[in-house]
Amino acid sequence: MVVPIAYYLILSAILFTIGVAAFLIKRNIITVFMSIELMLNAVNLTFVAFAHQWHQVSGQIFVFFVMVVAAAEAAVGLAIIIAIFRTRNTLDVDQVDLMKL
Amino acid sequence: MYLALFFIFGALCVGGALNLLLQRHPINSALSLIVVMTSLAVLYLLLGAEFLAAAQVIVYSGAIMVLFTFVIMLLNAGEEERTRGSKAAYLVGFPGAAALLGLLTFIFLSVKTQLGTARLGDYLVTTSDLSKVLFRDLLLPFEVTSVLILVAILGAVALARKEH
Numbered sequence: 001m002v003v004p005i006a007y008y009l010i011l012s013a014i015l016f017t018i019g020v021a022a023f024l025i026k027r028n029i030i031t032v033f034m035s036i037e038l039m040l041n042a043v044n045l046t047f048v049a050f051a052h053q054w055h056q057v058s059g060q061i062f063v064f065f066v067m068v069v070a071a072a073e074a075a076v077g078l079a080i081i082i083a084i085f086r087t088r089n090t091l092d093v094d095q096v097d098l099m100k101l
Numbered sequence: 102m103y104l105a106l107f108f109i110f111g112a113l114c115v116g117g118a119l120n121l122l123l124q125r126h127p128i129n130s131a132l133s134l135i136v137v138m139t140s141l142a143v144l145y146l147l148l149g150a151e152f153l154a155a156a157q158v159i160v161y162s163g164a165i166m167v168l169f170t171f172v173i174m175l176l177n178a179g180e181e182e183r184t185r186g187s188k189a190a191y192l193v194g195f196p197g198a199a200a201l202l203g204l205l206t207f208i209f210l211s212v213k214t215q216l217g218t219a220r221l222g223d224y225l226v227t228t229s230d231l232s233k234v235l236f237r238d239l240l241l242p243f244e245v246t247s248v249l250i251l252v253a254i255l256g257a258v259a260l261a262r263k264e265h
Contacts, residue, residue, distance in 0.1 A: 001104045001105075001220075002218035003104055003107045003220075004213050004217070004218050005218065006213040008219070009209045009216070010205070013201075013205040013206060014115055014202065015137070017199070017202040018118040018119060018122055019118070020194070020201070021195065022118075024194040025122070025190065026122075026130075027181050030173055030176075031121070034121065034131060034134050034169060037134065041138060044157075048145050048150050048153060049148060049219075051226070053216060053219075057226055057234045058234070060152070060226055060231060061231070061234055063153055064153065064156065064235070065246065068249070070160075070165065071160055071165060072250050072252075072253035073253075074168055074169070076253050076256050076260065078257070078261075079259075079261040082175070082260070083261065092181075
């Protein structure tokens, strides 16, 4: 029983597209941020699948660094979301459209 | 067996992602994203990436998603309001996303035989293989990421702190 690598790549393309769609239609800023995480995860799956195909460790090293950067990005992004909520009392991205209060 | 595992957890991934898209309450979206990430960890195991599977569960479904649920509960986020999104998102975004998916699927299926197949256990990257590359060849980038995380922590504290 074998699975073609192409199936993994197609699964990751599906996840990435769902992430793009969620990024476009979601109006809550936290959900928009979560769909970015979903896209990052889809790309990670591609990296691991290609690392398996080429028998290279470097693909997995890439995923490791993507995880580290995603963790840092999540911490800073959520802090920014908290700051936005403090000043505007809303999480709706349509209402956060002014640089100045 | 291997194919069945792939389809079960692949379907869980897609189902969780669709649930993220369709749910209106952020906490439901966050929980379905945890399902996606944990199923992805199983797929990493099927591809022989044992360290990444553990790191995926600990870092993504553990740390990052706990942070997300924590912020959702802290901000008391309610259901999303039904506002009209931007027109460009509906007119250009969705056909664009669908075209991207169709194009990628077509390309992957057309080179399916060249890409080869994956069998359980035919290529296993152990943690020691990974750490040999990470701590010998890529030591400097690894140490730089620790500085990055330190800066991110300080930035998060500075941003989230109440101003007096």
